[in-house]
Amino acid sequence: MVHRPAAGQREKRGVNGEDVRLLRTIAGGIVQLGEIASPGAFSLPYPADAQRALDQVALACLLRGEPPPHSLPDLITWCAQRPVRDWPLRLPPDQAAPGDRLLDPHTRTPTQLCYEWALRVPDTGTELYERQVMLGAISLCRGASAPESYTAFRRLVIERPVLTRGELALLHGEPDLQPVLDLIREQYRPAPAASAIDGSFAACSRCRCLLVPAGADGWWCEQDRCRREGPARPGTRHRADQEVLQLARPLRIFVTGPGRAEVDLEHRLAALGLTVEMWPGFDAYDLRVHLPDGRVWAIDVKDRASPALLGMDAAPLPAAPPHDAAFLVIPQYRFRDRPDYREVFSHHCPPDAAQALTLCTDRELGRRARRITEEARRA
Numbered sequence: 001m002v003h004r005p006a007a008g009q010r011e012k013r014g015v016n017g018e019d020v021r022l023l024r025t026i027a028g029g030i031v032q033l034g035e036i037a038s039p040g041a042f043s044l045p046y047p048a049d050a051q052r053a054l055d056q057v058a059l060a061c062l063l064r065g066e067p068p069p070h071s072l073p074d075l076i077t078w079c080a081q082r083p084v085r086d087w088p089l090r091l092p093p094d095q096a097a098p099g100d101r102l103l104d105p106h107t108r109t110p111t112q113l114c115y116e117w118a119l120r121v122p123d124t125g126t127e128l129y130e131r132q133v134m135l136g137a138i139s140l141c142r143g144a145s146a147p148e149s150y151t152a153f154r155r156l157v158i159e160r161p162v163l164t165r166g167e168l169a170l171l172h173g174e175p176d177l178q179p180v181l182d183l184i185r186e187q188y189r190p191a192p193a194a195s196a197i198d199g200s201f202a203a204c205s206r207c208r209c210l211l212v213p214a215g216a217d218g219w220w221c222e223q224d225r226c227r228r229e230g231p232a233r234p235g236t237r238h239r240a241d242q243e244v245l246q247l248a249r250p251l252r253i254f255v256t257g258p259g260r261a262e263v264d265l266e267h268r269l270a271a272l273g274l275t276v277e278m279w280p281g282f283d284a285y286d287l288r289v290h291l292p293d294g295r296v297w298a299i300d301v302k303d304r305a306s307p308a309l310l311g312m313d314a315a316p317l318p319a320a321p322p323h324d325a326a327f328l329v330i331p332q333y334r335f336r337d338r339p340d341y342r343e344v345f346s347h348h349c350p351p352d353a354a355q356a357l358t359l360c361t362d363r364e365l366g367r368r369a370r371r372i373t374e375e376a377r378r379a
């Protein structure tokens with residue numbers, strides 16, 4: 001399901017206080033800076049969110065007798081070097097894992113955790129942007145009475161985050177994409193020249209997004225999931241003179257990255273011989289799985305770094321298209337990173353969602369589905 005941040009009333013549960021609000025403001029400011037074309041070249045006046053973040057961090061530091069960051073470049077260094085848990089803020093201990101930072105220390109781009117916190121700032125452009133695009137696609141496809149067009153759009157965003165200008169032109173021949181062609185054209189932007197080495201771009205062999213050159217380390221992938229799986233492995237290369245385009249960053253972070261987990265689960269279940277509908281009912285949820293005994297599972301896949309924020313946002317899945325059981329599936333690696341994932345999620349999850357949803361990893365769900373299909377075969 002498209003990430004829909006929870007309404008404000010949820011924020012009263014479990015998490016509150018000035019310092020949590022400050023963390024949100026900082027994350028929002030950092031994300032806003034990330035959207036500036038050349039973040040090395042800050043000049044006064046700073047963007048409003050970033051200035052607000054800087055002022056508030058400086059104040060918090062002064063009140064606690066800690067040296068404050070003096071400028072935006074200072075704040076950036078802070079966010080890249082200091083894990084959130086080591087900041088002079090009194091945050092609930094389950095809000096960040098040890099070592100979690102707001103900026104990637106190597107690429108200095110916002111981490112997924114930073115985006116997740118930034119989404120809780122009601123006025124950041126990023127939240128609106130990613131939601132507007134996906135809700136825009138839903139409305140165009142609904143208007144054309146074409147749920148298969150929404151599925152095709154979503155699959156394109158997940159499976160092809162990088163296109164050459166020529167490949168983009170070829171999409172005009174795809175019947176399912178007709179209602180969303182203008183939207184697609186808007187979302188693919190020229191890849192930044194700084195991402196090329198020796199005249200070519202490299203796509204990540206895992207998520208297919210463009211890798212970022214990282215000096216002596218070779219390449220870096222911006223997706224949490226890929227970085228957890230070891231050093232970046234360059235896959236497809238694109239010559240810079242081919243007019244290489246990539247999706248806008250909020251879509252890459254919130255649709256392409258998490259989408260890998262959605263399509264991986266689709267492949268795992270399809271390999272068991274199960275029929276799987278993707279993003280049915282214009283994205284009511286992510287997967288609708290038909291079991292051999294006639295039962296239907298509804299699944300939302302959430303590749304989220306923060307179990308606390310995920311718990312606060314959790315809500316029962318829509319009743320239509322109908323299903324017999326509902327699951328919230330988290331990629332296994334998130335549980336490796338946060339062994340307390342389940343507990344922290346449960347602590348923050350509202351009772352109605354806890355009752356309606358089963359939280360499990362992709363592996364647990366795969367095993368459950370395998371058991372059911374094997375039993376059906378024996379029967």
Ligand SMILES: [Zn+2]
Pocket residue numbers: 204205206207208209221222223226227
């Ligand atoms: Zn990757």
